[in-house]
Amino acid sequence: MPKRVSIFVTCLIDQLFPKVGLAMADVLERLGYEIDFREAQTCCGQPAFNSGFRDEARSVAAHFLSVFEDAEYVVMPSGSCASMCSHHFAELCREDAAMLDKTHAMTPRVWEFSRFLTDVAKVEDVGAVWNGKATYHDSCHALRELRIKDGPRRLLRNVRGLELVEMDKAEECCGFGGTFSVKFAELSGAMVRTKIASIERTGADAVVSIDSSCLMQIEGAIRRDGLPIRVLHLAEVLASTGDPR
Amino acid sequence: MKEIRAIQPQLHPTLADSKLQFAVYTATGRLVDKRKSTVAADVLPEYQELRQQANDLKRHAIEHLDYYLEEFERNLEARGGKVIWCRDGKDVVDFVLSLAKRRQSKVIVKSKSMTTEEIHLNHHLEEHGLEPVETDLGEYILQLKHDTPYHIVAPALHMTRYQVADLFEEKLQVPREEVPEKQTQIARTILREKFLEADIGISGANFLLADSGSVVLVENEGNARLSTTAPKVHIAIAGVEKVIPRAQDLATFLKLLGRSATGQPLTVYTSILSGPRRGTEIDGPEEFYVIILDNGRTKVLRDADKRQALYCIRCGACLNICPVYRKIGGHNYPWVYSGPIGAILTPQMEGLDKNPWLPHASSLCGACGEVCPVKIEIPRLLLELRSDIEKDKAARGEDKLEKLGFQGWAKVMTNPWLYETAGAAASWTMLDSGDGGWVRHLPWFMNVGPAKGWSSERDVPEPAAKSFRQLWRERRKAKAKQ
Numbered sequence: 260m261p262k263r264v265s266i267f268v269t270c271l272i273d274q275l276f277p278k279v280g281l282a283m284a285d286v287l288e289r290l291g292y293e294i295d296f297r298e299a300q301t302c303c304g305q306p307a308f309n310s311g312f313r314d315e316a317r318s319v320a321a322h323f324l325s326v327f328e329d330a331e332y333v334v335m336p337s338g339s340c341a342s343m344c345s346h347h348f349a350e351l352c353r354e355d356a357a358m359l360d361k362t363h364a365m366t367p368r369v370w371e372f373s374r375f376l377t378d379v380a381k382v383e384d385v386g387a388v389w390n391g392k393a394t395y396h397d398s399c400h401a402l403r404e405l406r407i408k409d410g411p412r413r414l415l416r417n418v419r420g421l422e423l424v425e426m427d428k429a430e431e432c433c434g435f436g437g438t439f440s441v442k443f444a445e446l447s448g449a450m451v452r453t454k455i456a457s458i459e460r461t462g463a464d465a466v467v468s469i470d471s472s473c474l475m476q477i478e479g480a481i482r483r484d485g486l487p488i489r490v491l492h493l494a495e496v497l498a499s500t501g502d503p504r
Numbered sequence: 505m506k507e508i509r510a511i512q513p514q515l516h517p518t519l520a521d522s523k524l525q526f527a528v529y530t531a532t533g534r535l536v537d538k539r540k541s542t543v544a545a546d547v548l549p550e551y552q553e554l555r556q557q558a559n560d561l562k563r564h565a566i567e568h569l570d571y572y573l574e575e576f577e578r579n580l581e582a583r584g585g586k587v588i589w590c591r592d593g594k595d596v597v598d599f600v601l602s603l604a605k606r607r608q609s610k611v612i613v614k615s616k617s618m619t620t621e622e623i624h625l626n627h628h629l630e631e632h633g634l635e636p637v638e639t640d641l642g643e644y645i646l647q648l649k650h651d652t653p654y655h656i657v658a659p660a661l662h663m664t665r666y667q668v669a670d671l672f673e674e675k676l677q678v679p680r681e682e683v684p685e686k687q688t689q690i691a692r693t694i695l696r697e698k699f700l701e702a703d704i705g706i707s708g709a710n711f712l713l714a715d716s717g718s719v720v721l722v723e724n725e726g727n728a729r730l731s732t733t734a735p736k737v738h739i740a741i742a743g744v745e746k747v748i749p750r751a752q753d754l755a756t757f758l759k760l761l762g763r764s765a766t767g768q769p770l771t772v773y774t775s776i777l778s779g780p781r782r783g784t785e786i787d788g789p790e791e792f793y794v795i796i797l798d799n800g801r802t803k804v805l806r807d808a809d810k811r812q813a814l815y816c817i818r819c820g821a822c823l824n825i826c827p828v829y830r831k832i833g834g835h836n837y838p839w840v841y842s843g844p845i846g847a848i849l850t851p852q853m854e855g856l857d858k859n860p861w862l863p864h865a866s867s868l869c870g871a872c873g874e875v876c877p878v879k880i881e882i883p884r885l886l887l888e889l890r891s892d893i894e895k896d897k898a899a900r901g902e903d904k905l906e907k908l909g910f911q912g913w914a915k916v917m918t919n920p921w922l923y924e925t926a927g928a929a930a931s932w933t934m935l936d937s938g939d940g941g942w943v944r945h946l947p948w949f950m951n952v953g954p955a956k957g958w959s960s961e962r963d964v965p966e967p968a969a970k971s972f973r974q975l976w977r978e979r980r981k982a983k984a985k986q
Contacts, residue, residue: 268972270917274927275965277972281979296976301917307910309868311890315914322918350884403870432827436867441957442508443865448961449519449831450867453529479962482942 265295265330269337270302276471282498283336283372290380299326305343308351309437317351324361333368334375336494337470338401341371346404371401373469373493377410383417388501390420391464397430398470411469411493418496428457435476451480458488465489467496505906507861518833524662528833531661532824538767539821557756559879562815565748572714572747573796579717583779585792592799593623596741599795601632607737609703615728616640617708618818619741621653621840622799637698639727644691648675654834656841657765657820662833705731709742711757715750718778719794722761722771729775738789744801745814757817760877764819800853810885813848815878822872822882828865838862844872848885856896863889924973931967941966
C-alpha cells in the first residue's frame with residue numbers, strides 16, 4: 260500500500276466547499292495514507308477548455324502538470340476534473356510535444372477519489388456510519404468518460420445505517436455543464452428540476468455524488484425550491500462517523 | 505456571448521410550455537427505453553462491435569468518397585438509372601421542374617426525406633404550380649399544418665393526437681377523430697388517391713450501395729415503397745455522404761439503424777431499389793434518377809477530424825437521449841437537423857459565424873456520443889467547434905470581453921499567490937456568513953453577468969470563510985502542536 264498521496268482539492272472545493280476536501284483527507288488518513296497537499300495547486304483548466312478558450316486552458320493545465328510532476332498519486336474529489344486531466348489534457352496540448360509527454364506521464368497517476376479507494380486502496384468499507392436513506396447521482400464525466408458507476412455505490416452500501424435507493428434518472432445530466440449553467444440559465448434550471456423530481460421520487464433524505472459541481476447545481480436548486488433533501492459529496496458520507504448532523 | 509444572450513428569449517416559450525415539455529419528454533423517453541431494450545447485452549451481445557464496424561465502414565467510405573460515388577454511378581447507369589449531380593437546392597429544384605415539365609406531371613408523391621427539407625423542396629415545387637404530397641403520416645400532418653419537422657425520425661413528435669384531430673377536422677373537413685389508428689385510416693384513404701394520381705415519386709435514401717448501384721430505403725409505413733414504385737418516375741435524393749461500399753455492409757448498418765432510431769430490430773420495410781423496370785418485369789418505375797446532393801457537405805469534408813459528422817445515419821438516438829433537446833425541442837434549432845448532431849453539422853455546413861451559440865448549448869454530458877450507432881465523437885466535436893468559434897470571433901475582433909475574462913482568469917490560476925489573494929478578497933467582500941451558507945437574493949451590484957444567470961434559477965453558495973488551504977494549514981499546525 261502506498262503511504263503517501265498527493266491531493267488536488269479542485270478550485271471549486273478550495274474556495275466554496277472546503278469541508279469536502281477535509282472529508283476526503285480524513286478518509287485517506289484513516290486508511291493510513293500520509294497526505295501531501297501542494298499549495299501551488301489551483302485549477303485543472305476545464306472552465307476555459309469547455310468554453311472554447313484553449314490557450315488559456317493550456318497555460319492552467321501546464322501549471323497543474325508542473326505542480327504535480329513528481330507526485331505518485333494525485334487524488335481528487337471530482338470525476339470531472341479527473342477526466343479533464345486524464346482525457347482532455349492530451350487534446351489540449353496535441354501540438355506541444357513536450358507537454359504531451361508530461362500529460363501521458365501524468366494520466367495514469369490521476370485518480371478520482373472513489374476509484375482510488377476501490378481500485379488502489381482496495382477498500383469498499385471505510386468504516387463510516389451515516390443514518391438515513393440516500394440516492395446516488397451519476398455525474399456525467401465520471402460515468403461516461405471515466406466509466407465510474409458501481410464503485411461509489413459499493414462504498415455507499417458499506418456505510419452503516421445508510422440505505423441506498425436508486426433514482427429512475429440517475430444517469431441523466433443535472434444540467435450544470437460549467438459556464439453552460441449561467442449562459443443557458445433557464446435551460447440549465449429546467450434540467451436540474453427534472454433531476455430533482457427524480458431524486459424526490461425516491462424519498463431519500465440525501466443525494467450523494469462525487470462531483471461538487473453537480474452538487475452545487477442540485478443544492479442551489481433544492482434550496483431555491485425549499486426542499487428538505489440534503490446534498491452531500493461522497494467524501495462527506497464516508498468521513499461521517501455517525502452523529503446525525 | 506452576445507448570440508447566446510440573444511437566443512434566451514427564443515428558448516423561453518418552449519421551456520415554459522408545460523404541455524409541450526411533457527409531450528416531448530415522454531415521446532423521447534419512450535424511444536430511449538425502446539432503444540435500450542434492443543441493444544442490451546443479452547439481446548445483442550455484438551452491439552459494441554457493430555458500432556465499431558459501422559464507424560470503420562463510414563470512415564472508409566468518407567475517406568474514399570469520390571471513388572465510391574463514381575462506382576455507384578457506373579453501376580446504377582449500367583442498370584438503366586441515372587445520377588444527377590447537384591451542388592445545391594437550386595440544382596435539385598431545376599432538375600425536378602424540368603422533368604415535371606417534360607412529363608407534364610402535376611402531383612408528386614414524396615416519402616420522408618430530411619435532405620429535401622434542407623432545400624425546402626416542397627415550397628419551391630408549389631411555387632411552380634406542382635402539388636407535392638407528403639405520404640409519411642407525420643410529414644403529411646406537418647404539411648397540412650405548414651409546419652417543419654420537429655425531429656429527424658419522428659417529425660410530428662411534438663403533436664398530440666388531439667391536435668391532429670383538430671387539424672384533420674379543419675383541413676380535411678372530416679368528422680373529428682381522436683384515435684390514432686382511425687386518424688391513420690383517414691390519411692391513408694386520401695393518400696391512396698394521390699399515389700394513383702402521381703406521375704413522379706420522390707424519396708430520400710438511407711444508403712447508396714456502390715457495388716450494386718442500389719438505393720436502400722428503410723421505413724415503417726410502406727409509403728416509401730409505394731412512392732417509389734407506383735409512379736412512372738422515381739427520383740431518390742441523397743446527400744453525398746450516403747454511399748457505402750458494398751451491399752453486404754448493410755448487414756451492419758441495418759442491425760443498428762432500426763434499433764437506434766425506434767428500438768426495432770429491423771424496420772417494417774427495407775427496400776433495395778436498383779434502377780428502373782427492365783424487360784419483362786411487371787413493376788417499378790419507367791425512369792429512375794438518383795440526385796446526389798452536396799449542399800455544403802464538401803465543406804465539412806475539408807476538416808479531416810470533424811468530417812466524421814458526415815458518418816451520421818440519421819437515427820435520431822442522440823436527440824432522444826439529449827437532455828437539452830428534450831427541453832428545448834426541435835424547433836429552436838436553427839436548421840433542419842436538431843439535437844446534438846444538428847449542433848455539430850449546422851456550424852460546419854452553414855459556417856461558424858452563423859449560430860455560434862449552437863455548440864455552446866450543451867452541458868457536455870456525453871450521452872449523445874454513447875448512443876451514436878456509428879460512434880461519432882459528438883461531445884469532443886462540440887468542444888472542437890467551441891474552440892473554432894472562439895478563434896473565429898477573436899480573428900474578427902468580436903466578443904472580446906469573455907476572452908479578456910479568461911485571460912485574466914488564466915493569470916490568476918497560474919499564480920498561486922494571486923489565486924489565494926483573489927479568493928481571500930472574494931470571501932471578505934462577498935456575502936460571507938460562514939461556510940455552508942447560501943444566498944437567495946444577491947445585492948443589486950452583484951446581480952450581474954454570470955452571477956445573475958446563476959441566481960435566476962438557483963441559490964448562490966457563499967465563498968467559504970476560510971479556503972481549504974487555510975484550513976489545511978491550521979490543521980497542520982494543530983497537529984504539529986500535539
